[in-house]
Amino acid sequence: MPKELHENICSDTVFEQIYNKYSKDLNDFLFYKYGAALNPADKAQDAFIKLWDNCKKVSFSKAKSFLFTVANNLMLNEAKHQKVVLKYQKILPNNTTHETPEFLLEKEQYLERYKAVLESLKEEQRIAFLLNKVEGKKHSEIADMLGVTQKVVEYRIYSAFKILKTELENFSIK
Known part of the structure; x- marks a missing residue:
């Protein structure tokens, strides 16, 4: 072979x-x-x-x-x-929810109030708050990004949270 x-x-x-x-x-x-x-x-x-x-x-x-x-x-x-x-x-997905129309309306209205209160915050407060709570950045990271001290960032977040809590009923963040 x-x-x-x-x-x-x-x-x-x-x-x-x-x-x-x-x-x-x-x-x-x-x-x-x-x-x-x-x-x-x-x-x-x-x-x-x-x-x-x-x-x-x-x-x-x-x-x-x-x-x-x-x-x-x-x-x-x-x-x-x-x-x-x-x-x-x-196969069509089940698009039904067990939420009442009243709940959905209240949810939408609450979201609109939340956005309005966020817009009413000072720009520094809003930026620090959103960077921390939405994007999950640490206070030290935000301080480096904004060129301020960590205490200033903590104060801005705390003051924004305080305003949101007074303006919106049952407002809390986990």
Whole structure:
């Protein structure tokens, strides 16, 4: 039995030769068989990645067969996945809530009052408060950002919180 020229295809030059020889054919095969909706170019690239991962196991003569089989299986898996996605898109999510219309209205009104009180705060208070409570920044980080001391930041946050608490009923932050 004659020995093959290349035992495996792990050499960069051999792999590049295989890529140059089969990449267009593989891409065309996938495109014509499955269409553009399932990203045939991506699956062709994934097949070459799998070939590279298994380069010690695949001989030069078996590379084409390996590539086309792997790419075809990847496309079949993608088609099966798309069927599942479509099936679950048909199922309408339950958009009902157990909240009363009065509660939803009160919630909306409270949010509007909250925004109005935030706008009425001094700019320094609002910035420090939002950086701390919304973005989760620490007092020292805010002090560095604003170029003030940590005590100044603490005072601005405390005074903003105090105003919000007096202007809005049942206002608290966790």
